Amino acid sequence: MSGHDSKYFSTTKKGEIPELKEELNSQYKDKRKDAVKKVIAAMTVGKDVSSLFTDVVNCMQTENLELKKLVYLYLINYAKSQPDLAILAVNTFVKDSQDPNPLIRALAVRTMGCIRVDKITEYLCDPLQRCLKDDDPYVRKTAAICVAKLYDINAELVEDRGFLDSLKDLISDNNPMVVANAVAALAEIQENSSGPIFEITTPTLTKLLTALNECTEWGQVFILDALSRYKASDAREAENIVERVTPRLQHANCAVVLSAVKMILQQMELITSTDVVRNLCKKMAPPLVTLLSAEPEIQYVALRNINLIVQRRPTILAHEIKVFFCKYNDPIYVKMEKLEIMIKLASDRNIDQVLLEFKEYATEVDVDFVRKAVRAIGRCAIKLERAAERCISVLLELIKIKVNYVVQEAIIVIKDIFRRYPNTYESIIATLCESLDTLDEPEAKASMIWIIGEYAERIDNADELLESFLESFPEEPPQVQLQLLTATVKLFLKKPTEGPQQMIQVVLNNATVETDNPDLRDRAYIYWRLLSTDPEAAKDVVLAEKPVISDDSNQLDSTLLDELLANIATLSSVYHKPPDAFVTRAKTATQKTEDDDYPDGNETRYSETLSNAANGGASPPSSSSVPHAAARQPAPAPAAPAPAAVPDLLSDLIGLDNNQIVPADQPATSSGPPLPILLPAGSGQGLQISAQLVRQDGQIFYSLQFENNTQITLDGFMIQFNKNSFGLAAAGPLQVPPLAPGASARTLLPMVLFQNMSTGPPNTLLQVAVKNSQQPVWYFNDKILLHVFFTEDGRMERTSFLETWRSLPDSNEVLKEFPGIVVTSAEATLDQLAASNMFFIAKRKHANQDVFYFSAKIPRGTPFLIELTTIIGNPGVKCAIKTPNPEMAPLFFEAIETLLKA
């Protein structure tokens, strides 16, 4: 059935465009058709044929479906570049949308939706309205999707023209395919809108579950994905839903299976009967296992999802560990994921077999895989106390093979095992020491040095071993230097003889005078002072018992896990990141990057962090945090006393109480900084309103200024706030005196939070309505700046800051750069931030940059941990925040930008 279209790609000697132009205007049908094909061929290979626009559009009026499709395709590609000419096509579109042939009606409405030209969308409305009610289901299903297209281009138009209601009507359509597409369209619109558009009610649920049995496999996926948002009212309903969804587990389409699993897992949360839950778990296992016989790409997605599922419900696959054993020809990305799941499923019962597998993998050729296999053995040792000894003996066997990277990896994990089971397996240290000279990776070296220092008293020649490293001290990477320093101090404290004493002098000298690494220098000085003032105290500090580490292979935070499980089968579940972390709603931004080179550096940290997450999934237990983690954490610099914490002596002395200065609801302060104008006099028939949210004395106010430019006196002012993300609402009535013509008044309206919360991701939109007795109601939009919510009690102790920082998963860290902002003076900035309740915690120097740490808190206890990095006096501020509520991050960044700019 092969075609011969490739001939259209060949070019002629004569100028191509003029020749095509001529052919497009030929009187012969066939010639015109060939010419259009040539145009499309040229378009396909990336030539610009937009100059032929008029000529191609002229061919649009044809009975030939194939030709028509080609012209439409051309239009989709070039309408954007020729918006004015695109109007030429409108007539034909409208005509085609009433063609007797449903194929052409659907084609017309489908294509019009793809032409993203504003002028055209207006003309789209009428045909779309008709097609949504078309007799032919093929046209209706196309029209349903077209509503989503239109919403993407012009949301208002969709709302105004009532398309949403038509779309909702289609949920009750008698054709399952139409229902499925309507669901897909509604779900997408809901995603991009703040208001409740598509709420699944019980009758909708019933309809959709019925349609599920009859629509195509892709339609089933749309429906299942949409329904997984539905929260059943009680266990009974949940059971009923599950019962109707379980047959989908038998579907040959993996996507249907995974979406069904998602839905069942969601509903299972509500089901109380343990029998039912157990039964469901039993039902889900075989389909999940079978996913592993699919194509490798699908296996990969399945494995990433199974990783999440076993974290929540380990029993489902507890007996199936063997299916995760790697096959020789599995692609490396599948092997890596299988390994991760094997660790999660490893138990006392199957550990022997698992270890045998890991050992096998550790002799493969792919270095990354081998390392991961060795690490896996260590993690099993940490996880399963009773199997630890067997794990260690496997590690020792591997060390004996003397493959460089295997040995290094083994030493790293053995260090972790020592931390997990102190004073249990030290007998193997001698074996480890044998491979000392083969170590060349910083992490392995640091681990070995830590082991030597920690067990210096049991290693006869510990001093010799450490000394061998000392010669190269200045060249070692910082990680190794830090460990050498600590290990030498430990050695000295344990064996205060002449040898170690000399060593410690060498080390301290190297680590203070010779180095420019602040971390190393700080630590060295602390040791030095400790040792010189009170060696006994030094012992207590340095040789103190370390906390025992634990297994963290089930590492995802449970709220994050919930969110990810609700997103099974989607990209979010593949990345193990919440959708906000990688979905940007910047739609217009892309158009401009179309042809300009984006700099390579621009591939942002996201891509790295994400690919790390995708590769690594779970990071191995604390392997990077060699003990003394605190020393590697942000900056133990003394915190400046915060102004808020110091009792305000001055005001106490002169008996002033700040609270009395600003009465809450009197329009006393008619002066003050100018407020942004939100309702210009032009749109308010002469009434001008300026307003801003402010924080004063721990309370939030809406500071308003009214200016009456009309000819009449205005009175009876009232205000109302629409639902917003923070539930901001007025705490009392608006107090504005009657305004004579030309007069202005200023008032502070006290506000309260959490009154009328809107759903959906938080945004900064604050919609305000103001009315008076003389004029119609005025609506305007304001922007909520997050910093007005920062509470006075947002200060964190340094220790709790560190703890919180560490306890939050990395996925909760969000980063943004402000290339244009300059911090000229650290003090001024700190004061300014403190005034907005952003509390300074600590500061450190990193290379030539200054790093500041702050904390802030918004009501209902959501803390923000903030790290600002900048070079004083130079443009560019990097802001990283960690918060349990990362969806607030964009709002936070807006606020901090405002604060820093001020």
Added chain:
Amino acid sequence: MAGAASALFLLDIKGRVLVWRDYRGDVSAAQAERFFTKLIEKEGDPQSQDPVVYDNGVTYMFVQHSNVYLMTATRQNCNAASLLFFLHRVVDVSVFKHYFEELEEESLRDNFVVVYELLDEIMDFGYPQYTEAKILSEFIKTDAYRMEVTQRPPMAVTNAVSWRSEGINYKKNEVFLDVVESVNILVNSNGQIIRSDVVGALKMRTYLRSLGQSSQYLSSSVPALQGIVVIFDLKDAPHACGYLFILFGFNLCFSGMPECKLGLNDRVLLEAQGRVTKGKAIDLEDIKFHQCVRLARFENDRTISFIPPDGSFDLMTYRLSTQVKPLIWVEAQVEKHSRSRVEIMVKARSQYKERSTATNVEIAVPVPTDASSPNIRTSMGSAAYAPENDALMWKIRSFPGGKEYMLRAEFTLPSITDEEATPERKAPIRVKFEIPYFTVSGIQVRYLKIIEKSGYQALPWVRYITMAGEYELRLI
């Protein structure tokens, strides 16, 4: 949760765009191309790259097929499983293969017009729409000089039976059913079986007439193996029509569509019916059905009932994870005399009943990469050194049950070796074979009834075969 693809790309082996379709106007081809070429360059081997990659706000997902990549780009949190499966569906199962026989760069160029038409039909606004090749080809034709007949969307596109059109005609009504089982096995170096499972598929080819209207209300069914013919004469018993409907629990009446019902020796079903069977019943662990099978019905009473698509399709797949005895057991002893030679002795034993015979047996035994000058002797079949695979390929045309064959080989090794050489990849022994007229699971098709209004005779043919799937035995 909602989300769809922004664009679909067909790229050549170097990552350059051959054809692409922009569905949402929020990604650019130039950017995708640049990203993907870089990815291929960096990795060298794209096989090792995760199939889901993030770059600059866009997620790319791709699969490879011969010298073409299929890739989607998206800015949303879309359903990754669905899109990847869709890509595979587009390449492998139906769409492109149906149209171009083989999907490759050449065939895409030769058919770019159809490719564009297909891209328009299979996906809308990034949502997968319709991927039944057979039906698509009813209104998207490859023939360059097709007749100027206006095409209409086939009913099937939006029908509840979206996989079959009406008005198909065959002189002879036939159904071919192939029961194909693949044995996957993994034996570790201690000779322990650490994994074994059987993946089976019922592959069907149907050539059944389905006409729009028929005057004769007759129905016949021909049970496959027993050869019993049941005929309902509905002309004389109008109520029997209702009976049929009750019998099959229809919700909908599809005029003239052949209705099939398949009976297997499924233990759950037989026990539910309280039947004691002479033969053995089997436990099917995970069954997956083609979309034509009524899943709710199966869930209810384990009846497999369906209206088959026209032509070939996989009716169902299943898996059994019960331990199976390796059908062909291979042992190899490798004696490596460092820097001079390596001796390999291989024993292959068939562990199935004598009346079965494996055909096209192929045993691949890994040998060191630097081996040369082979000297091979076999007691059966032929063996050859395949240096391109670093393996010794032993082929046995026919291998009856209960037999054991031997192979001895000797290779010379170079006298000098590279000290720094990376350790050799420890490849397993891999075996391929086919055993016709035999299934490991013991699955049996008890009957295949075909019921059609006009009451024609349909002939079902059933065949059984067992093959090696991932059959690996690790070397000691």
